[in-house]
Amino acid sequence: MSNETNRRDFLGYTFAAVAAVGGASALVGMKQAWDPLPSVLAGGFTTVELSGIKAGEPIVVTWRGKPIFILKKTEDMEDNKRDLVVGNDRFTVAIGLCTHLGCIPAWKKTKWKCACHGGEFNPSAENIFGPPPRPLDLPPFSIKGTQIVLGEEGPEYKKIATAMMA
Numbered sequence: 001m002s003n004e005t006n007r008r009d010f011l012g013y014t015f016a017a018v019a020a021v022g023g024a025s026a027l028v029g030m031k032q033a034w035d036p037l038p039s040v041l042a043g044g045f046t047t048v049e050l051s052g053i054k055a056g057e058p059i060v061v062t063w064r065g066k067p068i069f070i071l072k073k074t075e076d077m078e079d080n081k082r083d084l085v086v087g088n089d090r091f092t093v094a095i096g097l098c099t100h101l102g103c104i105p106a107w108k109k110t111k112w113k114c115a116c117h118g119g120e121f122n123p124s125a126e127n128i129f130g131p132p133p134r135p136l137d138l139p140p141f142s143i144k145g146t147q148i149v150l151g152e153e154g155p156e157y158k159k160i161a162t163a164m165m166a
């Protein structure tokens with residue numbers, strides 16, 4: 001074997017090695033760019049303790065930048081197919097964006113009222129007056145003990161979502 005051939009082989013192997021390392025680095029870089037940031041992953045879920053919520057006084061939490069209404073129903077509020085039952089309590093869980101044009105309705109003693117065009121929603125989040133074409137939307141959630149985890153589709157969510165479609 002001549003020196004020339006050895007040198008050519010050496011250069012070929014070196015080039016191949018550099019290209020392989022470069023390619024692997026590029027793949028690692030691309031994977032890091034595609035994977036969601038840890039803060040984004042954590043931001044996908046919002047956990048709320050339900051036991052401290054007072055009946056008739058809905059709370060508003062934020063999930064993925066949206067307001068979420070959680071109302072613990074009082075005894076005299078009617079049962080509804082979208083009631084979330086946790087222990088002995090019934091809750092209404094809804095995305096707090098008016099289904100007309102997306103304003104945030106405000107709770108007024110017994111119902112949510114939308115200031116934009118006068119739409120109203122009852123304690124079960126059903127549209128009862130004005131231009132909203134449908135009830136407030138249901139966010140995906142799961143139940144863990146007395147906590148609700150927004151962002152996960154648990155069996156309770158699936159049951160209510162199915163009932164709402166019927």
Ligand code: FES
Pocket residue numbers: 098099100101102103114115116117118119130131132
């Ligand atoms: S946006 Fe709520 S009634 Fe129009």
